[in-house]
Amino acid sequence: MGLLPISIQNRGLSLTPFLITSPPPYFQLLSAPKFTHFSQISGNNFINCLPSRTQRSSVAVRSVATEAAASPPAAKMVKAIRIHEHGGPEVLKWEDVEVGEPKEGEIRVKNEAIGINFIDVYYRKGLYKAATLPYTPGVEACGVVTAVGPGLTGRQVGDLVAYAGQQMGSYAQEQILPANRAVPVPPSIDPKVAASLMLKGTTAQFLLRRCFKVEPGHTVLVHAAAGGVGSLLCQWANALGATVIGTVSTKEKAVQAKEDGCHHVIIYKDEDFVARVKEITSNNGVEVVYDSVGKDTFEGSLEVLKLRGYMVNFGQSSGAPDPVPLSAIAAKSLFLTRPSLFHYAATREELLEAAGEVFANVASGILRVRVNHSYSLSEAAQAHTDLENRKTSGSIVLIP
Incomplete structure (x- = not known):
């Protein structure tokens, strides 16, 4: 000795x-x-x-x-972003964290690319509450399996998997995941694409196919049409035979929205989107509005719906909408929903079905994933700053 x-x-x-x-x-x-x-x-x-x-x-x-x-083996240390208090991008701290061994039903994954979403901002600000403080943010990533929990079948070291869900912690070089929330990634899908596609793609899938089923002849309005989810919604709705109206903030984003299948693009800083939608539809309105903006667009979105139209609010980048009196819904027998992906992919079967349809649409060319911005994982604060200031379009990924 x-x-x-x-x-x-x-x-x-x-x-x-x-x-x-x-x-x-x-x-x-x-x-x-x-x-x-x-x-x-x-x-x-x-x-x-x-x-x-x-x-x-x-x-x-x-x-x-x-x-x-x-004595037990020393814990493995990796780098991760940690949040100790709610606030602006400055609360995103670059720290060392421990990663243990996966337990029964779990896998350990070394992330190759990490998706950024507005839900990360909501948690960072405290609009949505994390279970504990401090915590590692992020709900979307793609990586390689490095360890498998005891007794687990169907997963093995070396598999490329992607996940999106309520399990937070993707802003890390390596993490532990429930195996049933990770889906296999086809060899044809690049890890950056998979990381930016799982949450946004499966969100687009349930919004268009299950929350309100878009069909040929429908007219749809998509706010933030050049954003990560908006870009996919426009492409997919167009492929389904709908007339697509999109709102954006700049001329540059208008060009992208056109490329993504928007038949009509409204730059909301230059035009009143309510008046413009009524003009486009000859005052008939639209069957459905997909609104991730919230406070700034909510009332106008209700106004441009046709009789029995669907108001689908799935985000609030401009803040939470004001309370809506029932009379505002009753005026045109409208439907109002505030859906969550986690309720539409509650089972593994639902998750695999949604992810499978998304990957198939990418492989067939129906969906083109725009990964327009990449940041180092340590630069997560800058990525959040750019996202909130509307300096980004398409999808954003962090590279560990």
Whole structure:
């Protein structure tokens, strides 16, 4: 065994430190449980730890080497973004965190790309409440499985998987995930695309196919048409045969929205979108509005709906909408919903069905995923700043 430095002080006498190369029997027979390291043994304590001749015959022998071998392995340290208090982008801190071994039903994943979403901003600000503080944000990523929990089948080290869901913690180099929330990524899908597609793509899927089923001949209004979800909604709705109206903030984003299948693009800073939608639809209105903006667009969105139209509010980037009186809904027998992906992908079967349809549409060319911005994971605060200031379009990913 290795050399062990020992320093002994007793009754005011300081003895020169010495090395023990082979511990004598009384070091093997230490029975005082309160001393766990030799550095804790000094003075009278050292003398008191020596077992009597009688005790030597009854105490089980355990060497220092055996104790070291039985100790648990050191925790693995990785870098991650941590939030200790709610606030602006400055609360996103770059820190060391521990990653343990996966338990039953879990996998450990080394992230290759991490998706940024507005829901991350809502949690950071405290609009949505995380279970604990501090916490690691992020609900979307793609990576390689590095360890599999005991008894788990259907997953193996080396698999490329992606996930999106209520399990937070994706702003990290490596993380533990429930295996049933991770889906296999087809070889044709790049990790950056998968990381930016899982939450946004499955959101677009349930909004268009389940929350309100878009069909040929429908007219739909998509706010933030050049955003991550908006871009996918426009492309997919167009492919389904709908007439697509999109709102954006700049001329540059208007160009992208046109490329993504918008038949009509409204730059809301230059035009009143309510008046423009009524003009486009000859005052008939639209069947459905997909609104992720919230406060700034909510009342106008209700106004442009036709009879029995659907108001689908799935975000609030401009703030929470004001309370809506029932009379505002009753005026045209409108439907109002505030859906969550987590309720539409509550089971593994629903998750696999949604992800499968999204991946198939990417493979067939129906969906083109715009990963327009990449940041280092350590630059998450800058990414949040740019997102909130509407300096981004398409999808944003963090690279560990």
